[in-house]
Amino acid sequence: MNMKRESAPGAEQAEKKNKSIAYTKELLSNASAIRYTTEFLEDNPDINPDELNGLLLDSDCDSDMTKSIVSELIETQKKVNQLTSSLDEKDKQSLLNLLVDSEDNIKNVLIGNIEIFKDFPLATVILFDNNIDYERVRKGSQGSFASVTIQSAENGNSGAELTSGKFPLILIGPINSEEDLRALLDHEKGHAKNKIVKNALKEVDKKFSWGGDYHFGDILKYVEKLEQDFDGTNLKEEYEKVLKYLLSKTKDEILAKLDSDGGVSDYMNGIAKGKLLGYDYINKLGIDKSSPLGRELNTDYLNQIQSINENITNDINKIAEAYMTFNLKRRFELFVLCLAQIPIDDWREKIVNETEFLEEANDLLEIKKIITKNISEDHYSDTVQVMVNKCQNNSSGLLNEYINDAKADLANIS
Numbered sequence: 001m002n003m004k005r006e007s008a009p010g011a012e013q014a015e016k017k018n019k020s021i022a023y024t025k026e027l028l029s030n031a032s033a034i035r036y037t038t039e040f041l042e043d044n045p046d047i048n049p050d051e052l053n054g055l056l057l058d059s060d061c062d063s064d065m066t067k068s069i070v071s072e073l074i075e076t077q078k079k080v081n082q083l084t085s086s087l088d089e090k091d092k093q094s095l096l097n098l099l100v101d102s103e104d105n106i107k108n109v110l111i112g113n114i115e116i117f118k119d120f121p122l123a124t125v126i127l128f129d130n131n132i133d134y135e136r137v138r139k140g141s142q143g144s145f146a147s148v149t150i151q152s153a154e155n156g157n158s159g160a161e162l163t164s165g166k167f168p169l170i171l172i173g174p175i176n177s178e179e180d181l182r183a184l185l186d187h188e189k190g191h192a193k194n195k196i197v198k199n200a201l202k203e204v205d206k207k208f209s210w211g212g213d214y215h216f217g218d219i220l221k222y223v224e225k226l227e228q229d230f231d232g233t234n235l236k237e238e239y240e241k242v243l244k245y246l247l248s249k250t251k252d253e254i255l256a257k258l259d260s261d262g263g264v265s266d267y268m269n270g271i272a273k274g275k276l277l278g279y280d281y282i283n284k285l286g287i288d289k290s291s292p293l294g295r296e297l298n299t300d301y302l303n304q305i306q307s308i309n310e311n312i313t314n315d316i317n318k319i320a321e322a323y324m325t326f327n328l329k330r331r332f333e334l335f336v337l338c339l340a341q342i343p344i345d346d347w348r349e350k351i352v353n354e355t356e357f358l359e360e361a362n363d364l365l366e367i368k369k370i371i372t373k374n375i376s377e378d379h380y381s382d383t384v385q386v387m388v389n390k391c392q393n394n395s396s397g398l399l400n401e402y403i404n405d406a407k408a409d410l411a412n413i414s
């Protein structure tokens with residue numbers, strides 16, 4: 001126990017609490033803008049941007065970050081609509097040719113079927129039912145999200161729109177079970193949402209940051225410079241940027257995994273042990289891991305991941321468990337979008353010390369403990385049901401009031 005702290009008045013503590021509440025609310029408000037605008041676009045795919053902007057102006061979503069998120073969402077949806085409608089007009093063979101990005105299309109005779117899904121506003125979703133077709137387009141993983149450059153010389157039948165440019169695409173290979181397909185789609189959709197957050201964060205000032213906010217082309221230039229002249233002491237700035245980039249890729253993957261599985265232990269433990277599970281970002285930058293640069297980057301990267309893993313994985317899992325126990329799936333989705341607004345190397349500091357999430361989770365898990373001991377008592381479940389309903393209806397705000405009410409009620413009962 002720190003005696004100095006104890007003798008200080010509670011004012012400092014109260015100020016810290018207020019700050020934490022304000023920061024949590026701000027993160028949640030941005031997260032809700034992403035979640036609800038995306039949902040709104042899913043339900044109203046043909047809404048025009050002015051109409052949507054008008055709706056948002058009426059609401060209290062008016063921070064710069066929220067505005068930036070919404071304009072990013074609208075721009076993205078426009079692109080997705082443009083590509084989807086133009087692909088719709090193509091026969092499946094031309095669709096494959098377009099995606100393969102090869103001069104030599106004779107080899108790419110379509111074997112199976114290709115299906116386009118239109119219900120996701122943040123990426124065009126294309127499903128393959130044959131592995132050979134799929135592997136012509138994407139190798140190495142069952143699904144992927146990427147901004148893909150599509151070049152097409154021909155105009156769509158409907159007239160003006162050219163299918164040329166960069167478009168967000170989710171490509172999914174053949175998958176047997178509905179459940180696996182849904183999980184994979186959730187995962188790739190998570191990457192698409194991350195992209196929105198990343199771009200929106202770039203537009204606003206540095207209060208929120210994705211972390212490692214650099215253009216891929218720049219990263220490749222730093223790598224080239226480092227490879228030519230690496231002795232471990234010079235070019236520190238470039239080195240740090242490449243390292244941050246590796247961490248930001250890892251963050252993207254962790255968030256997408258949280259979206260689909262609700263937990264990250266296996267993944268985090270895996271990479272912390274050096275098992276990169278198909279996500280060898282150093283390799284993907286073209287860096288040879290046995291070179292001096294590759295060795296040092298690999299060591300520093302793994303050390304950082306290890307310390308992030310030791311410091312925050314348990315807490316994230318605890319938060320996930322608490323929300324899932326009480327069927328607060330939406331709250332968890334918003335929490336993931338809050339994490340997205342914080343650089344991964346700040347997760348521990350921000351989530352544990354500067355937000356309300358962990359306290360909320362601890363309280364919920366305490367309630368869980370009380371009710372599992374008294375599982376047969378009806379009034380326990382009534383109290384909890386009231387709490388769950390309130391939390392579900394207010395998943396974008398603070399939950400502590402409802403949780404504390406439930407705790408007090410349960411204490412009265414026992």
Ligand SMILES: [Zn+2]
Pocket residue numbers: 187191253256
């Ligand atoms: Zn992924």
